[in-house]
Amino acid sequence: MKPPAPLPFLPPADPPTPRRTLAQEVAARLRREIAHGIRAPGSMLAEPTLAAAMGVSRAPVREALLELERDGLVAFDARGRTQVCTMTAIDFEDLFALRLALEPMAMAHAAQRIAPPELDALQANIDATLTTQSLGDLSRLDLDFHALILEASGRPRLCALWHSLRPQLECWLGALHRKHQALTGQVRQMTMASHAELLQALQNRQPEPARRLMQRHVQGWYEWLPTLEASP
Amino acid sequence: MKPPAPLPFLPPADPPTPRRTLAQEVAARLRREIAHGIRAPGSMLAEPTLAAAMGVSRAPVREALLELERDGLVAFDARGRTQVCTMTAIDFEDLFALRLALEPMAMAHAAQRIAPPELDALQANIDATLTTQSLGDLSRLDLDFHALILEASGRPRLCALWHSLRPQLECWLGALHRKHQALTGQVRQMTMASHAELLQALQNRQPEPARRLMQRHVQGWYEWLPTLEASP
DNA sequence: CCTCACAATACTGTCGACAGTCGGCCGCAA
């Protein structure tokens, strides 16, 4: 049917995971909207309304809402209706307590088995941090850095658990950043210094010092963030 | 309209959560079938087949499969088809490493804030353990005991993370138990003794000793289970 | 006998529709 046409130039051809389903797109969009505060905590998400707004049927929307519930961004009431979760100070503590349990462990594992390409990716992340302009980009790179370490730990469930917390972290940090855009430079400085130390610890390949360093790093954030709240 | 009829006898009236949706029932059934080994690891789960087998349409089945994926019992390939996960020795280590990170932390929190009704529930669990006949019942009560402690910790996310691991634990323990029914008595003895110690530690309300005890308890199981494997 | 092309099959992702149910609003009566 087609003329010979011997691959004029191969099309974009990134078949690894272009498997974007509508449900995933809806979920990604809702995640962004929640993280950006467009969907306020406590507001209801009705399936027909969302479906109409996004030009799809209810099926992908329903699937996306189930995914957001897994992420802890929305909750279903007894009658199945969906509501954007509200983050309290207790949730904040809870979240960081879990980071404090999971990330040092991942760091110890990663120090034992990390490979050069992964170290390069971490270095690239630090380099990219240099040119960020907004706190939004900065915190995305920050979480990416930690995600790389989790993946380098080689523990799939550990990694999965951390990723199930990430959307809530993004949501929390997003709310924080909308109030403190002015601090970008200072935060970037802190982040880069800490991450460079973490990278160095991974290169040294000693699990225990690496674990302790990550413990201090997360603890440091945990103790520093409330000071931001106190001084708007 | 009605004659006086002063509440002849109030109907079953358990409106707390009879909100069983078809998707939840399908998910529960599939979970059981996977834990019991009826759905072998690696076997495919096609939506139309399952829907026909259970007498429902594809919609609840699809929702149930998403839930099972969240539980880590099934996985989707690149084309969206569903496959029962296979558990390897690495997965086993992974799972227990996470218990070792989460449960001692929960134990420390629970020791500080547990209330009498929750202590009673733990005692009732230990009592129920006395009359169990099968390893299946035994491990369900065992996991219930730990779940009660997680809930008593008052950290919703910590609890949610642990619950996301539970189906995999049930699956693993189920496979183990089908091979070692003979050991029920011995296992019951060990479990009851350990759980009584844990309950005592909670009553003492001291976080650090409680944490260390739970650490030893989980570590003990982690080191004991492989010896079961070695001596069938 | 092996290989290649084609047809038949099977499954996923998505859509629109329907029944059941609950909350809210309006009107009516005391």
Added chain:
DNA sequence: TTGCGGCCGACTGTCGACAGTATTGTGAGG
């Protein structure tokens, strides 16, 4: 004016159907 009852609307849970696509079996040809 206030309390009550019935009607309307909205939303969820579920169903059946369709298009697109990859897989498998089959048959023809070398």
